[in-house]
Amino acid sequence: MLPSAPTSTLTVRVLLFASYAELLGRDAIELELEAPATVGDVLDHLRSLTRAEALPTRPMCAVNLVQAATDDLLAQGDEVAILPPLSGG
Amino acid sequence: MYLTSDPLELATLVGQVQSASRGAIACFLGTVRDHNGGRAVLQLDYSAYEPMAEAECARIQVEAERRWECAVALQHRTGTVRVGEAAVVVAAASAHRDEAFAACRFVIEEIKRRVPIWKREVFVDGTMEWVEGGSPGQMGSGLEGQQNSGTAGKLDGESSDLITGKSDATRA
Numbered sequence: 001m002l003p004s005a006p007t008s009t010l011t012v013r014v015l016l017f018a019s020y021a022e023l024l025g026r027d028a029i030e031l032e033l034e035a036p037a038t039v040g041d042v043l044d045h046l047r048s049l050t051r052a053e054a055l056p057t058r059p060m061c062a063v064n065l066v067q068a069a070t071d072d073l074l075a076q077g078d079e080v081a082i083l084p085p086l087s088g089g
Numbered sequence: 090m091y092l093t094s095d096p097l098e099l100a101t102l103v104g105q106v107q108s109a110s111r112g113a114i115a116c117f118l119g120t121v122r123d124h125n126g127g128r129a130v131l132q133l134d135y136s137a138y139e140p141m142a143e144a145e146c147a148r149i150q151v152e153a154e155r156r157w158e159c160a161v162a163l164q165h166r167t168g169t170v171r172v173g174e175a176a177v178v179v180a181a182a183s184a185h186r187d188e189a190f191a192a193c194r195f196v197i198e199e200i201k202r203r204v205p206i207w208k209r210e211v212f213v214d215g216t217m218e219w220v221e222g223g224s225p226g227q228m229g230s231g232l233e234g235q236q237n238s239g240t241a242g243k244l245d246g247e248s249s250d251l252i253t254g255k256s257d258a259t260r261a
Contacts, residue, residue: 017138018207019219062205065141081138081205087220088135088142088165088206089119089177089197 010035010076014042018084023054033074039063040070042080059083091146092137092206094168097175102162106182111160113186115193119177121170129213132171133220138205139167149199159183159192165206176208 014029021027024046033041039061047055060083061068074080103114121133146163153161162180170176177200181192200206208220 015138017205018136018209019221022219062138062141065144081141083138083205084207084219085221086201086203086205087208088137088204089201 008035009033010037010074010078012037012042012074012076012078012080014046015079015081017081018087020055020059020082020084023050037074038070039068039072039074039080042074043070043082046082055082060085091143091163092139092165092167094166097164097166097178099175099178099180102164102178102180103182105162106160106180108160108182110184111182111189112184113189114180114182115186115189116181117177117179117193117197118175119197120175121172123172125210128210130172131211131213132169133176134169134209134211134217135165135167135176136207136209137165137167142204142206145204146200149196149203152199153181153192153196156195157181157183157188157192159188161192161196163196163200165200165204167206 009032011030011032014031016024016027016029029046031042031045033045043055043059043061058070061070062081062083063072063074063078065079065081068080097118099116099118103116107114121130123130142165146165150161150163153159160182163178165177166175177197179193179196179200181189181196183189183192210218210220212218
């Protein structure tokens, strides 16, 4: 039997915090993206949901709790967090 | 746990770092100030990306303890913190005060720079504003830092600072 063909989409969970959660009106979104997909594709999708200029060009992002760059590739089931400028302390 | 919604107790953190061989303990408390930018502040509401914030706090502790010969404890509040209460506490203990002060300073600066925590100011007049636009943060190493966003950005939106130093007279 032949191995099944690779799936052409992947699902990621996007987490939003603080002002970004307010901006999008929710703190988590499940996204189905066409593979291969990057962090930047998630950002493009978010921009289509709101005023595009409301998100910075390259906001701080994390994939599975580790800071990630815009062109990092995503895998099925990844947790992608979009982080507003930090203000702890 | 580095994050807690309970009031912070300085004595607890001091107890975690003090020992007979460490004659200097430097402590930092960041407390909620009653004003910011000329407006009267009622409270700060903190939120966090908790699993990542916990991991980042652990890394900061390890880095400080490797760089200086010291023991470090740190905690940050989440949820509502009222004026006068501590939002963040750091204690650093070393044989001598130079290392203790240096480690304490390093830890609070790294918390502000790297730990995914956000605060919203609630003013006495009932309005609220996310505090954003501090110095660009960069977590870990070699990765791009964040850009400052213009939304509700304020550079001076920080809790006030109170530094205390405690030295063992026989050692420091």
